[in-house]
Each structure stands twice: as structure tokens, then as C-alpha cells.
Amino acid sequence: MNSLSSHSHHGSDTDSMECSVVQPHGGPGVVSASDSESKSNVLRKLLKRANSYEDTMMPFPGTTIISQLLKNNMAKNGGPERGERGDRGDRGDRGDRGDRGDRGDRGDRGDRGDRGDVGFPGSGLSNASSDAPQEDACSNSSHDSTPQECLSPFGRPPGLATFDIERLNDEHLRAKRARVENIIRGMSHSPSVVVPAASRHEREHEMDRDREMDLDCPPPQSQQQAPSSPRGGEVCSSSSRENKRKQRLPQQQQQSFTQLVCQRKEQKQEERRQLKLQLEDMQKQLRQLQEKFFQIYDSTDDSEHNDLHNDLHNDIGNMSEDSPARSDTGGDDRGGDDLRSDNEMSDLDPGHFLDRARALLQEQAMLAAREKPRREGLSRSKGQGGPGSSMHAEGKQLAETLKQELNSAMTQVVDTVVKVFAKPPRPTPQQAFPSLSIPPERFPTTVNGDNPNFHTTNQRLQCFGDVIIPNPLDSFTSMPGMPGPTNDQTEAIPLVVRKTPSEHHHHHHHQSSAVGAHGGHHHPVLHPSSLSASMGFSPPSFRHPFPLPLMGYPFQSPLGGPTGGYPGKDRSSPDSMDLSRETTSLRTKMASGHHMGHHHRSCSPAHPGSTAEGLSLSLIKSECSDLQDMSDISPYSGSNIQEGLSPNHLKKAKLMFFYTRYPSSNMLKMFFSDVKFNRCITSQLIKWFSNFREFYYIQMEKFARQAINDGVTGVEELGVSRDSELFRALNMHYNKANDFEVPERFLEVAEITLREFFNAIVAGKDVDPSWKKAIYKVICKLDSEVPEIFKSPNCLQELLHE
DNA sequence: CAATGTCCTG
């Protein structure tokens, strides 16, 4: 009904200026029709195309390639357009605070998992895969500034409609135009964008399919257009975060750690948000340009104009029909698929994409330039009388500004996009490349693939030859499902903070929790010699730090992917490791700051009990820089040599215990060549063995006493075989997965130990407080050589295979 | 003093 009128209303106020500027051309149809025509054709096509893919991908206002880029970005960021989260509404008030609040409870965050993605820089990308979870992740903020808000800034096209109407007195044309616009708008989900109810009515009249669209695009949720609202507080939020963190710190290093990670994430989010804003601006500008184009078409050539409309109609119609189906697919795999989806874009790789975008931009710029003169002329001829006359100067400026803005924005966008794409080329899942895959068998630490979504992307961007192989070994220490922070007692996951339990292995596994970036310094190289020789394959230390993700060469991500795609046998435990690694490394780092041993006592504040807290705090302070680095790095570096003992290392240590109960620190260094040793690490390793021994001796004593109680009289009756209870207990502890063949020698030693205990107890030596020492002395001499294979960082894989 | 190791506790 009055849709039009309302339109005009809007338009006149807001866009009057722009409109007036543009209008001129239309009328006279002046200007070199030939030139503009060819150009316009091209442009038109581009526009059309852009629209079409947009639709296919997701609803977005008639924007162009840029919008696509934006979309991609957003999608990746996990800021799926319509966020469904009820809180959106209130956001205004809470601002970042709100965010913080959410994150405040790390706990629940952790449960949801996924923080991982957010965490790492690449997260943006990886996230693509995991849309849903992402949202809550640290990216609430980004979330806020999602499309809806984005749109609002554009000021929607009210203005557009306006001038069109004015210019085109023809009712028919006007109606058509409005329709088209509405449709486009509707498709693009324009909630926030004012889609006057009236217009909708109109649409209903004419096209039923529009309804679908409407449905698709639920009405705006009363968004105030304050795109920037949430941003301001970032800093504050971080500080508050800090405080919070500090307060909590004491509880667990984990928490502090987490917090740090979180901070990092937040920063990234912030960056992302800013980028988004820029994109928004760009979109706005693009929209304006588009409008101009339309006008030109209309004015210059009716037939074309009609065609255009028709085309649009067709496209739209198709889209509406397809939309349902597409949406499904789109929903499933958004990550890299966005780009292709359309025939034309199908093999679009980022490069093409960018090129295209650039081309478009140029064209637009040219067009704008051409327009300028026209405008000028028109305005002059018109004189001051017309409404648009006043706009003259402004129009010029606008054009200039627009051009500049577009250029700069484009540049930024391009960079951003490139960065994003480039970022985490994480290894893809093994299944994905059967052909490529290299013998999966040996890969150093666990490798994991992560989200499949990336396949396409990765493939395109970089032909990854990588192969990631699932390795079954990990099961070793298996951390059972371990969903939550709960640690398996037996398994040692030291201070490790489990990054995120989230791994509910979604089918899609987006999860990519591995997150993070890693920046570590990497470690020189292990001693490949022995290893490679024995292993016969690629150097273990081949992990490169994340820096060259783009490279095509294969690299393995040591971190197991939580995403479970483990084909291998042991799906049970594998992945968890990656998470822990990060933490481990961090922990190590922290620890390194102080002397783990006795010294840290002094460092710690006052209470002995609070040592942890003090330590954490001081560490944070002193090692702040390091931590930051770490956070960036951690995700990828996980297995990368360097600092920190991973769960795999623990596993390995346990297996080594079958050979040596009292390894010297030197020996440990030899066998853990992929670890950067420092006091802490050394101490930790020693401590591990100490703990192993403790357990071992406890078992021995227990069984010895049990034997005595059972009436055993002579040591002869004591034996340790693979099926004895004692062995079972030990094996359970050191070789839980039972995928390692315990050396016979160990059985002998165990038997000897048991007998020693037995004899000592029988002899009543156990009254002596240090009666065990004698036994220890005996046992320590029974250490046997540890197989060379243990020196290999990859040893686990090897060993486990057996 | 530093490195190791044990014992105990969480």
C-alpha cells in the first residue's frame, strides 16, 4: 500500500543527497551510451553473479563480492548471521561486560569446548567449521556485530527506492523496481534493514515465493543500529578480565592459563571485529554503487533495464526454489565451500576471488569517475532549482571519497582475507586424501586432522601433500573419553589444562580445537640419526612451527585432533593430547621461570599453601611475554619439540620404565631428544620416574605381603608372569592400552623385587624405617638398556604398532 | 648448594 510512500519518505531524508546526485544521469540518458553500456553490461553481470552466489551462500543484501568476503570472514569467525541467541537483544547494555560475564565462567566455557577454535589465531578459519559452538566462544562480541547490525549502517536502501521513484514516474517501473529491491533485500535477510511491512505486502501480491524468503529472513530483532556499540569496551573488558583472572588464579594454574588464552582470543576477536566494521563500511559503499548502476541501467537503456530486472527475477526465483536445498548443504559445510558453491565460482580459489574483487572494484571506480562528469554537467544544466542541485559539490566529494574508501577498504579486506585463508592450513583429515596419504604408519606424535571443512580450502590454497595419519598409538595413556577437566588419575596429565573438553566429536568435527597458533621457537633438531635410521622414515622433528602454513609441504600436526576422526585402533585416547600439550608447554614455561624444586618456595608469597598462586602470579608477571607468545604458538607447536612434556612423553616414559627404573638425567635427555630440557623438564621427568617407582614398589610390597598372608613360605613360590595379578596391576599402570609388549626382563626384575620384599618382610626388616632402601639398591642395579627406538620421538608409534 | 630420591599429601 503505502510501501512506496514510506520508501520515499525514508529515502528523501537520508539519501536525498546521494540520490540527487545520481539521478541526473538517468534522466537525460546522456553520456556515452556505448562506453557505459559495455561497462554496464559487465557490471551488471558481475552484480548479478554476486547476488546469485550470495544467495546461494547465505542471505545477504545485494552486495557484491565484497560481501562475500565479508561473509566468509564472518562465517569463519563464527558469527553466523542470525545468531539465535536470545541475548543479542540486551547486548547493548552489557557491552563487553557481557562478554566477559560469559567468559567469566570458564568452567562452562570449557565444557562447551570449542574455545579452542577461538583460541588460535587461525581460529577464525578453523572456526568456519564450527559455527554453532563458536558463537559463545569468545566471540560474542563479534557476534554482535553480525550482519544484522552490519546492515543497519548501510542505511538500507531507503534512499535508493526514493530516488528511483522520483526519477521514474512510470508506475510500472517503479513497482518493478520496488519489487526487485524488496526481493533482494528479503533474500538477504535484512532484518535490521527496514523492510517496510508494506513492501512486503506488495511482494506477497506478486510473488508467492517471496514468502519463503521472508520466512528465511525473520524480521529484525529490533536492533538498534549501533554497530559500534559493543566495541568500545574491549580494553576495559580485558582489564576486568585480568582482575578476575588474578583473583581466581590461585585456584588452578589452569585457570590462569585459560584466562591468558582467553585474552589472546579476545584480542583476536577484537581485531576481527574491527575488520568487520571496515567490511561493513565497504558494503555500504558498494551498495551505493550498485544503486547507481541500477540507475544507470534504467536511464541509459530501458531494454537492458528490463532485462536486468528479468534476470534478477529469474535469479531470485531460482534461488528461492533452490534455497531450501542449498541452505542445507550450506549449513553443513560452510567453511571453504562458500567460495565454490556457484558454478562460476566453483573453482574459485582465493586468488581468483581476489582478482575478481579487484576487477570489480576497478570497474566501479571507473564508472564512478565517468559518472562524475555527467553529474556535474547535469547539475549545472539543472541549475540550482532542482533538489539535487545543492548536492552537486557533495556529490563530487562523495564520489571521490567513495573511491578512496573503496580502494582502501578493498585493500584491507583483501589483506584480511588473504591472511585468513592463509592462516591455518591445518592438516586435513587423513580420510580426505587417501591417495595422497603417505604411509600413515609413522608419524611422530599424534596427528590429527581437523576439520574437514578445510579440505577444500586447503586443497585449493595449498596443495597439501600432507598426510596426516592417524596414529593409533596414543591410546597409550589414553585418556578415556575424558570429556571434562577430570583427569584420569592414572594417566598423567600433569598440570595440563585440558583445553577443552568440548570435543563432542561432532560429525563435522569442526572443533578444530587445536587452535591456537603456535609460535614457538622450534627446536633445532633431534638426533635424527639414530631415529631415522631405526625408523626409516621422515625425521621426527619435522614439525615446523606454524609459520609456513601455506607451504605445500606436508607437516604433521602433532596435536591430535580432537576431532575424532581416528580410524586407527585407538580412538580412545588420542586426541586429548593436543589440548594438554598446549597447557603443558605453558606450564613448563611458567615453571621454568622459577626453579621448580625447592626454590620456588622462596619465590612464593607467604603461605606455603598458596605457593601455587604466588607462583602463578609471579610467573604471569615475569613471563608475560613468553606466555603471550605461547598462546599464539601453543596450538600448533604442541608436539613441536620444545618445551613441555606431552602426554605422549609421559606414555613413553612409562614404557621406558619397563627397562629402567632409575634412569639418569642424562639418559632422559638422550631419550627425550625432542624435548627442550631445562631444570623443570628434567625435574619433571625425574619426578615421573620417581612416581613410577613409587607405584611399583608399593605394588611389590602389597603383593609380597599378600603372598605372605596367603601362606606362601618360600620365594620359590613367588613368580611374576604375564598373567599374574601383580603384572596386571603394573601393566595397567604403565601400559594401560596394553599395546606394548612388556620385555621379559621386566618380569624378571619384578619377580626379583617381589622376592626381595617378601624376604625382607619375612625377615621382619620392615620394622626398620628405611628397610626399603636396601631393596632399592638392589633393584636399581637391575636396569637394562633401553632400546634405541625409544630415542626416537616417534617411538610411540613404532612401539605401539607392534 | 645442587641434584636426587623418598615419603606424604592432594
Added chain:
DNA sequence: CAGGACATTG
């Protein structure tokens, strides 16, 4: 398993 206390050794 990690921390911490404590003992031992060189």
C-alpha cells in the same frame, strides 16, 4: 601425577 618437605650425597 604434582607439590612439597625432607634426607642424602658429592
